[in-house]
Amino acid sequence: MTRTGAHYLESLRDGRQVWLDGELVKDVTRHPAFRNTARSIADLYDLTTDSAAAKVLLTQDGIHRAYSIPRTYDDLVARRKAFKTWSEASFGYLGRSPDYMAAGIAGFSAVPGVFATSTFDGTANLEAYYKRMSTGNLYQAFTITNPQIDRTKPAAEQEEDDLFVRVVKELDGGVVVRGAKMIGTGAVFGDEVIVGTIEPLGPGDAEYALSFSVPIDTPGLKFISRTSYEAGARSVFDNPLSSRFDENDALLVCDDVFVPWERVLVYRDVKASLLQWWGTAAFPNFVHQAATRFWTKLEFLSGLAILIAKPNNVYDLPPVRNQIGRILGWLHQARSMVLAAEAAYEAVPGGEGVQINLEIASAHRAMAGEIYPKIVQELKLLAGGGLIQLPASGMDLRHPELGGLVAKYIRSPGHSAEQRMKLLKLAWDALGSEFASRHEQYERFYHGAPHVYHPMIVMHTDTNALENLVGTCMAGYELPDTPGLPA
Template sequence: MTRSGQEYLEALRDGREVWLDGERVQDVTTHPAFRASAASFAGLYDLADDPAHHPVLVQGGVRRAYAVPRSYEDLVARRRAFRTTAEASYGFLGRTPDYLAAGAAGFAAAPAVFTGDTFDGAEHALGFHRRLAEGDLHGAFTLTDPASGPGEDDLTLRITGERDGGIVVRGAKTIGTGAVFADEILVGTIEPLADDDLDHAVTFSLRLDTPGLKLISRTSYEGRSRSVFDHPLSSRYDENDAMLVCEDVFVPWERVLTYRDPATTGAIWWRTPAYLNFVHQSATRFWTKLEFLTGLAILVARSHGTDKLPPVTQALGRLLGMVAQAKAFVLGAEASYEEVDGGRGGVRPGQEISFAQRIMAGELYPRAVQDIKLLAGGSLIQLPASGRDLLHPELGPLVRQYFRTPGHPAEDRLKLLKLAWDALGSEFAGRHEQYERFYHGAPHVYLTMQTWAGSADACERLAQACLDGYGLGTTR
C-alpha cells in the first residue's frame, strides 16, 4: 500500500539524530532548515493518491519503481513514473523515493549475487526490497568514504565486532543525499576493495532512529532562503546532503546484505541491475531538469525582447538540442534493454548507453548553465534584495517603474529572474552543478568504466577492416 504525505511526515518524527550548525534538530518536519523540503517530499507521496497520477505511479498496490521490469514496455512504464515524480520538483530533487526503490528492485532481480563464500545475504536482500516496497518507504544511501590519509582507516565505516543477533559498526560515510528525509539508509561501498579488506566489506540498511547513528548536515539552503518569491527552488527543494556517523551501532543480521566479503560487496551494484536502475531514474530526471532550464531560458529571452535575434535563437536551438540528447539517452537505454540472469530477473536498461549517459550529463550540464547565463546577461546581477521592495509604499513604485520591460511588468520579470538566479547562480545552483558532474562518481572512474562497457572491440574491428582493405599496391 502507498502512504499519504501526512503519514510520511509523521514517520520522520522518530527522534533521529540530525545536527546542523552545532544544534541537534528535534524535528525535521518543523525545523526552518528542513520543513519545506520535507513537505515537498510529502507531496510526492500524495501524487500516488491523485487519480490522474495513480495509474502511472502505482503497480500492483506498490510504487511502480519497486517492480522488477519484465519487458521493454515495463521499462517505458517505469520511466513515465520517473518523469511524473521528477516534474513535481522540476528535476531538482534527485534522490526522491523512486531512486533507491529502483535500486532495491535491482537487488530483487538477481538475489543470488548476494550469496558469497562465507555469508549468504540473498534472503536479506529480498527482505530489504519487500520491506521498502510494502511500507512505501523512502530510502537513501551513502556509499562514499570520508577523505583520509595513510593510517587513518579508522575514519571509514567498518565492522568492529559481532553480538548476539547482529554486528557492530563504527565510522563514517559521506554524501548521504536526502538522508535527513529518509525512512531508512542503505550503507555500503561501491568502490573496489582489496581481497583482504574484510572489515570494510559490509552492506546494511538501518532506520534513521537507530541508537548511535548521527547525521551531520551541510548548510541548509532552505534555511538561508528569505522567501519562496526570492528563492523559489532552494526554499522548497533542498534535499540536503549529510555525513553519516556510526558510533558502535548495532545492526541486526536480517538487515545485513553483505558481510566481510569484498567481492560480493562490490558485485551487488554491477552484477545486479541496481546501478543501471539508478541511472534510468537519474537520466530521466536529468532530461526533465534540462527541459525546465531550457524553458527558463526561453522565458528570460522573451522578457528581454531578444528571443527573435538570430544569435539568441541559435543559442536556444543549442539548448533544445541538449534536451533532445538527454531524451535520446533515456530512450536508447530502454530500447537496448538486456535480460537479467537469462530473463529470470526480468530486463534492465542497456549498459553501454546507460554508462555513456553519465559522461554526457556531467559534461552537458555546465555548458547548459553557462549558455543560459549568457542569455540572461547582467539582468541576474542587479535584482532587488527582496520581493518586499515591491510592496514598500515609497520604494515599490520605483521598482515597478524601472525593472519592467515592454509587456513584462516588474513583478513578473523579477519573479522570473529570481527563479533564474536560484537555478543558475545561487549557492544552491552551485551545489546542483557540482552534483550533476560528480554524483555518478569522478570522471576518471566512469570514463575508465566506459572502455570496458562500450563497444571498443567493434570500433577497432571496423577501423581495422578499413586498414585491411588496401595496401601499397592497391589501385583506385
C-alpha cells in the same frame, strides 16, 4: 493502504539524530532548514493517491513502479513514465527522490545470487528487505562513499581504523559498526539508510566489506548536515527552488551502531560489496531514474532560457536563437539517450528481467556531467546583468516609498516588475545562488568522477566490434605489387 504525504511526514518524527550548526534538530518536519523540502517529498507521496497519477506511478499490486523488476520493453517505458512524473514535481531538482534507491533495490533483487557468498548468505534478508521497502513504499536513503581522507591507501591502512564504517564487534544477534560515510544526499529525509561501499576494497579490507539497511532513528546514527540553503532562503518568491527542494547532504557517523543480522545484506566479502552495485541491475536502474530526472531538469532550464529572452524582446534575434537552439540541442540529446537506452534494452546478466542498455547508460554519466555546466553558462550569458540588479526582496514592491521605483525600473515591455522579478529571482536561484552552485557541482559528479566513469565506458563498450569494423575496412585493400596499379 497507499502511503500519503501525511503518513510520510509523521514517520519523520521519530527522534532521529540530525545535527545542523551544532544544534540537534528535534523535528525535521518543522525546522526551518528542512520543513519545506520534507513537504515537497510528501507531495510526491500524495501523487500516488491521485487517481490519474497513481495509474502511472503504481503497479497493479499498489507498489511504486521504481520497485518493480522490468520484464519487457513496455515495463521499462512504464517505469520511466513514473520516474518522469515524480521528477516533474520538483522540476528535476530532487536528485535522490525516493524512486532513485527504490530502483536500486529492484536491481539487487534481480540478481540475488550476488548476495550468497561463502562468508554470509544474505539472500533471505534481501527478499525480506525488498518486501519491506516496496510494500511500505518507503524512502531508502543511502551512504555508500568513504570519506576523503587518504585516497592513496586502502581502508585497512588509513591513519585510524574507524574512519570508514567497519565491524568492530560480532554478537549473537548481529554486529556493531563504527565509522563514517559521506554524501548522504537526502538521508535526513529517509525511512531507512543503506550503508555500503561502492568503491573497490582491497584484499585486507574484509572488516569494511559489509552492507546493511537500518531505520534512520537507530541508536548511534548521527547525520551531520551541511549548510541549509532552505534555511537561508528569504521566501519562496525570492528563492523558489532552494526554499523547497534543498534535499540536503549529510555526513553519516556510526557511533557503535548495532545492526541485527536480518538487516545485513553483505558481510566480510570484498567482492560482493562491490558487485552489489556493479554486478546487479542496480547501476543501470540508477541511471534510468537519473537520466529521466536530468532530462526533466534540462526541460526546465530550456523553458527558463526562453522566458528570459522573451521579456526583453530579444527572443527572435539570430544570436539569441543560436543560444537557445544550442540549449535545446543538449536537451534533445539527453532525452534521446533515455529513449535509446530503453529501445536497446538487454537481459540482466546472471539475473532476471531486463535493463536499459549498459553502453548508453555508461555514456550518459559522462554526457550529463559535461553539458550541465555549459547549459548554466549559456543561461547566464543570456540573462546578463538582469540577474545581478535585483531588489533584495520581492516585498520591495509593497514598500510605500520604494514600490513605485521598483515597478518603474525593473519592468520590461509587456511584463510587470513583479512578473519580471519573479522570473529573474527563479533564474538566479537556478544559476547563481549557493543552491545553484551546489547543483552544478552535484551534476558534475552525480555518478562519480571522470577518471572513474570514462574507463567504465570503455569496459561496458563492445570494443571488439569497433575494432572489427576498422579491420573490415582494412581487409578491403592491399598494397599493390606494382606502383601505380590498383591492388
